[in-house]
Amino acid sequence: MDLVRRVQAMQEMARQARGTGKKIAFVPTMGALHDGHLSLVRRARELGDVVVVSVFINPKQFGPAEDFARYPRDLARDADLCIQEGVDHLFAPEPDEMYPPGHRTFVDMEGLTTVLEGSARPGHFRGVLTVVMKLLHVVKPHFAFFGQKDAQQALIVRRMVKDLNLDAEVVVAPTVRHEDGLALSSRNAFLGPAERAAATVLSRALGRARQMVEREDVRSARAIEAAVREVLAAEPRARIDYVAVVDAETLEPREEITGETLIPLAVFLGGTRLIDNALVRPPAAPRPPAGDKA
């Protein structure tokens, strides 16, 4: 596997691959790879001739009080995993390589970036959009893979690609979960044993919401949100940051569950903030294309 540390080298490689008619499939990550990432890599392998994984902990998407400094880093382990998965290029630039002195250009979006995670983490999505745009220009993928676990991120990246006419296809893959339901996340490593046990409350709360919508045909967003909050409140170690019931495309609050609906939540367990979500729809509503289901 080819480890690439420089933008120019990566770009040259991408140029060559495209020049010889190869399809580039790209999985951008912040490292600390887990089976969620690897499921994306496997999909990339299926769709692309050349698979590129990036490992870059993007300082611009962390707030000053957030966990940038302690975010888990282990490039050797990430590289081993990529080798095992048959990744062709691992692109792992330093922050200075991605943001040399004088950098001052940003991509931003009206509306979708200031609610939910954007409200809890001001500037977060500006950082995400900017780095994804840069990475797409450097890696030049035909396909770029994102996980449904970060539902809002997947949505805004898709929106950016469409709005700015990027010639790449965004593929959103289902959230990978532990057997007990906890969504895989690099931040799970921060959980102590008791917190780890308590963390199943996120998926249990979302499971309750899914059951209400899809089995019991409950249509009241208020009733569903209340039920989710009730499940979360029963876990004394969990502190709710937000729970919402929103339109899956516009992220606007729903009153009644009609079409496809996103139920995102953010919960603190000790000092660790975890997010998860469920995409739900009433029994009668048409199903969206495959691959978008949490």
Next chain:
Amino acid sequence: MDLVRRVQAMQEMARQARGTGKKIAFVPTMGALHDGHLSLVRRARELGDVVVVSVFINPKQFGPAEDFARYPRDLARDADLCIQEGVDHLFAPEPDEMYPPGHRTFVDMEGLTTVLEGSARPGHFRGVLTVVMKLLHVVKPHFAFFGQKDAQQALIVRRMVKDLNLDAEVVVAPTVRHEDGLALSSRNAFLGPAERAAATVLSRALGRARQMVEREDVRSARAIEAAVREVLAAEPRARIDYVAVVDAETLEPREEITGETLIPLAVFLGGTRLIDNALVRPPAAPRPPAGDKA
């Protein structure tokens, strides 16, 4: 010549050209083509195998009180000129094609976009950067051509391309002028005969500044700005919007002329706002790469 009205068709053409190893040279314009634009087309012809000109009057870069509605439009004439110059593809999309409903993504920049033209025209450069980014994604050029007449635009486009790792080379070509010195501009068409005669005051004022810096070795920015204002003030039809003496890269005000210095100005003649600029440097200072001189 191929007239292209759809984003998807243009993108497909660009993909094909790149796939066969052709170099794409791109001149983005707002139409009302004049010799300034055509000088860019001729440079494009030299550097590229495929020459694409876009004609798109970008609504997002006009303020609500600006001249979007009356900006000159004549696609038939623009097409004739492009045919004469051997342009391969003329890309002329409608506003809805570039900004379909729901569009909400923007490119913006800290600092450089809020001074000079950006201060006089809030939001202007956000609109410029966004449409240029979109056009670069649609046309996929190896070379993109901009005129030094819009010095700040050329600077921020270059900065965006660098900051966001766009794999395109920005070429900035010298301002083309009438024999009497007036810089070619589509907005010159708005000038009545007396205003047209008065409009030479812009280049005369800049000529005075250049003489002071390059011949008389004047180093005081204040003295140079005062001299420029004096020339402009002597023309009763001219109303100054701004005159500045700034660092050519950072656009920060200079006190002393040391390295390469930009002297941009904006002047109203009746209801028409014209801009022009001079790039100057003290006799001893090293010259910049060719092609950047006004």
